[in-house]
Amino acid sequence: MSKVTNRTVITSCVFAASLMIASSASAALPFFSSDNEPVTSLAPMLEKTTPGIVTISVEGTQVSRQQVPEVFRRFFGGNGEQVQERPFKGLGSGVIIDADKGYIVTNNHVVDNADEITVKLNDGREVKAKKLGADEQSDIALLKVDTDNLNLVAVPLADSDKVRVGDFVVAIGNPFGLSQTVTSGIVSALGRSGLNIGGYENFIQTDAAINRGNSGGALVSLNGELVGINTAIFGPNGGNVGIGFAIPANMMKSLVDQIIEFGEVRRGLLGILGQDVDSGLAEAMNLDVSRGAFVSEVSEGSAADKGGIQAGDIIIEIEGRPVTSFLELRAKIGSKGAGTKVNLTLLRKGKEKEVQVTLGDATQSTVAAKEIHPALEGATLTNGKTKQGVDGVVISELTARSPSALIGLQDGDVIIGVNRHKIDNVVDLRNALDEAKGVIALNVKRGVSTLYLVIR
Template structure:
């Protein structure tokens, strides 16, 4: 009897739970259905503002290469050579390239067509024209640019302004009343938030892909001179460049720019320029025709734990000044190589890319303050920001570096200076680097100039050897110059 009642009880409970399980399944399906409708709503709202950009230029026909690739030779790439190299890299070194200095091949002229994406921008003063934003690498160097909207309308476009340092360009068309995408608030964008990329991958017009914000503030990737990327796993492929990355409210939060890939296609990591940076640069290009950036005149590098110890610092927070340009605002203010910048305008600094962006955003003529550490003492320095000269590029430092280190150095005599095409004077020059040495692993190269060992100048091979031999703890701190760029390097051996 007890067994009969127990079985009845179990059956009754199961009967009661079954509707709840079915309801949960229905709720799950409905939730997915609503998510899909949200993406569809974004597509309806944003797609009319997104354009397919087609570019064309005249290029000399290259000689036929013996190395075949799936797209044919370098003159037949469906998205243009710039697109190919940006997404695939120089994986085919013997393949003919467009506009490669010193390697033009004789032959007849032929048209080369490329594609990308863009979106209508609500400029500060649009006037009677419509301004469209895209990447500089999409339109740079082309003879003809055209844009095509979702409804089939096509327009010829001209370049209003470009900024290669950030890879942002503004093109314009003679039309008005075209819908602009609302500008979102990048500061409110959160990691994990849904985002939608819309563009023309591989020429497939107005393709929508969905993902999340994987990270913010990605700098020092080596894609552009000035970087502050949104990382996303929304699929981005060749042809997406210049298209919008939007939130679920249909507001643009970034411009799709590049991908990380070993194959050339989507591998789950894409990068977009934040819309706050895009908007600031676009307005300058429209209103002034150029981008004005602040300039200090210093080369900087991360303050690693090894470098912090070498400078007898109790912290590895901050960034290290590796070089100060002559007659620059930094030199006039008294900044010196070896100074450690702790904060800028009262805000802590630890990332070199972020610091470069913050300086660039300052208006020329404005006064800024730094807290620095020099010789173990903290002090405040005030600097008057100048305008970044046109010929100044944000340099990327490279490390360089007795027998213990695996290098041979020479004093810089007049003959040596002529041999290596450098100026005679201070430092010693690296003439050989042993394979597999700590110097080689540190990236040291023949022709590098070593200026200091453990904060003391070395102007002969003998001085260099003595300084290395007297180093404690089998470790040296070097100040190295390569192509007029200096940085500190810590090398150690056992």
């Protein structure tokens, strides 16, 4: 996925075989151990760590679907959907996190739509892997290989909540197909979000050189502990300019644990709407803080409502860790499983207050539409299908003269797309609306007719 703004590219760092190799350099840096002793070489740490980093090659078929306008459907036949298939090959990186069970973590975009996944170990051996589960919105996937006679080595996990700006880190991966490439740098920033790379963003930023093919590779500390999973780069034409992003190890671990237990991510839901606290809001509300997550609305019956959170509160900590923005809070809550108890620190009328909430389930099949978007208030959404058998989100209940009715929705409508992106279920709808900017066009199936309803 990439976003081009003023000729600057934010892109996932997966590598396709057709890409040309670009050069990059990393400046030498002085390193110090935890005992403040100078480290003259990273070789001892890397000798222990690199066996836990693997190369991932994939083959598969990319399927694209496009709705054909009704006026042209007689030329295409079928249900008005044009389907194209295109074979692809790709390369990426992965990290062994459990040697005994053969668990390997990588990015979802590395293995998405892959029919065949091959893992190449540090010593050159190749084994087939299967995908146990993935989460597109956080870009995490979990693979498993048969461990018989492999003697795998796992990379130990760091507590990524303890990482500080300025900490030395090392990126290990497979840029441009050059396996076991090592680059060094520092942690440049924490809690990066709003990059439109994925639905849930809480990235560690680093200046360690990360290029295409590093996706799914390791960002490790000088002790060889996994700090994060390298995911994206920021720079002209997608090349490295010293700005890379990694998914924090703690966030990855929470998501992977859910995949192992349930086969999928059962994302937690707090049930609030809000925005970042900035200087303008702080001045308007006479606040003593300039960072945090401002709560503008609490959904009735939600985890936040049951936990005592109120509109006007400012959430400043989660589990004792500072919250700098609403998007950071959303990402941290979204990486925790439904039913998880979470401790939050908030400001209410200038005084700190501790609350504990038990997260709801963001993946439930029936939800009040207000929890997804305020313009949909008054509707109840349920996973379902159109009369033609196409998956979508059914308007199962609708309150007269509610906001959802005023935009044109009717009882029995099936939402099948948002801004030309296909919607199969409530989770897809929630994620699409979270990512949408500006005007939103809902693609709705009503009986045999297809129409667009616009939310401004």
